Amino acid sequence: DTAVSQTPKYLVTQMGNDKSIKCEQNLGHDTMYWYKQDSKKFLKIMFSYNNKELIINETVPNRFSPKSPDKAHLNLHINSLELGDSAVYFCASSQLGLASHNEQFFGPGTRLTVL
Amino acid sequence: AQKVTQAQTEISVVEKEDVTLDCVYETRDTTYYLFWYKQPPSGELVFLIRRNSFDEQNEISGRYSWNFQKSTSSFNFTITASQVVDSAVYFCALMNSGYSTLTFGKGTMLLVSP
Numbered sequence: 001d002t003a004v005s006q007t008p009k010y011l012v013t014q015m016g017n018d019k020s021i022k023c024e025q026n027l028g029h030d031t032m033y034w035y036k037q038d039s040k041k042f043l044k045i046m047f048s049y050n051n052k053e054l055i056i057n058e059t060v061p062n063r064f065s066p067k068s069p070d071k072a073h074l075n076l077h078i079n080s081l082e083l084g085d086s087a088v089y090f091c092a093s094s095q096l097g098l099a100s101h102n103e104q105f106f107g108p109g110t111r112l113t114v115l
Numbered sequence: 116a117q118k119v120t121q122a123q124t125e126i127s128v129v130e131k132e133d134v135t136l137d138c139v140y141e142t143r144d145t146t147y148y149l150f151w152y153k154q155p156p157s158g159e160l161v162f163l164i165r166r167n168s169f170d171e172q173n174e175i176s177g178r179y180s181w182n183f184q185k186s187t188s189s190f191n192f193t194i195t196a197s198q199v200v201d202s203a204v205y206f207c208a209l210m211n212s213g214y215s216t217l218t219f220g221k222g223t224m225l226l227v228s229p
Contacts, residue, residue, distance in 0.1 A: 031215065033216065035217075040221070041154075041204055041221070041222050041224075042219070042221055042222070043206065043217075043219040043222075044219070045216040045217065045218075048215075048216050056216055058216075088158065090160060094215060096215060103150065103162045103165055104162075104215075104217060105162075106152075106159065106160040106162075108158070108159050109158050109159065109160075111158075
């Protein structure tokens with residue numbers, strides 16, 4: 001069974017469109033994340049949710065809106081897509097707690113291409 | 116503020132050579148965690164190791180070894196007898212004691228040729 005899954009794996013769309021990327025984890029973790037990897041391979045945190053509540057928002061444009069319907073899902077909706085949004089988006093999950101800071105389990109990534 | 120520096124952008128070696136990937140970090144926290152991830156050409160991120168700031172013991176796992184030195188704020192990664200399958204981008208990352216997000220270095224691309 002896949003621990004952290006993302007759909008779709010590839011997404012090609014036109015500038016100005018709205019799109020969503022879905023993420024699901026079956027590890028029972030309480031914290032989920034979205035990271036963006038740009039064309040130079042640089043990975044940067046975008047959002048973090050703990051128990052469906054937003055805890056980290058790293059100065060991401062308002063066009064990006066994460067939604068967590070439950071602990072196992074963290075979806076990323078992007079409005080009015082721009083060329084600069086082209087990147088690979090990784091979802092991850094982990095379990096926080098006193099013995100926290102365990103590894104983050106990453107999804108396979110979604111390659112978004114905006115034309 | 117946290118920062119991770121991987122000064123080596125790209126390293127090319129021939130199979131069976133040993134190679135060391137450097138990682139230098141900056142943090143004001145006394146409790147923190149260091150990680151290495153591998154990203155092969157297929158694109159997924161593969162966890163390699165986690166180290167907490169209180170454990171400076173070096174670690175060896177097969178051909179992989181890690182050298183953590185708090186005095187120099189470094190967490191270097193050595194691959195012994197490299198193989199073509201080791202070709203990948205390797206990321207060093209730092210996690211503080213807050214909300215556990217990872218701060219990544221820019222990665223080192225390792226190319227191992229036959």
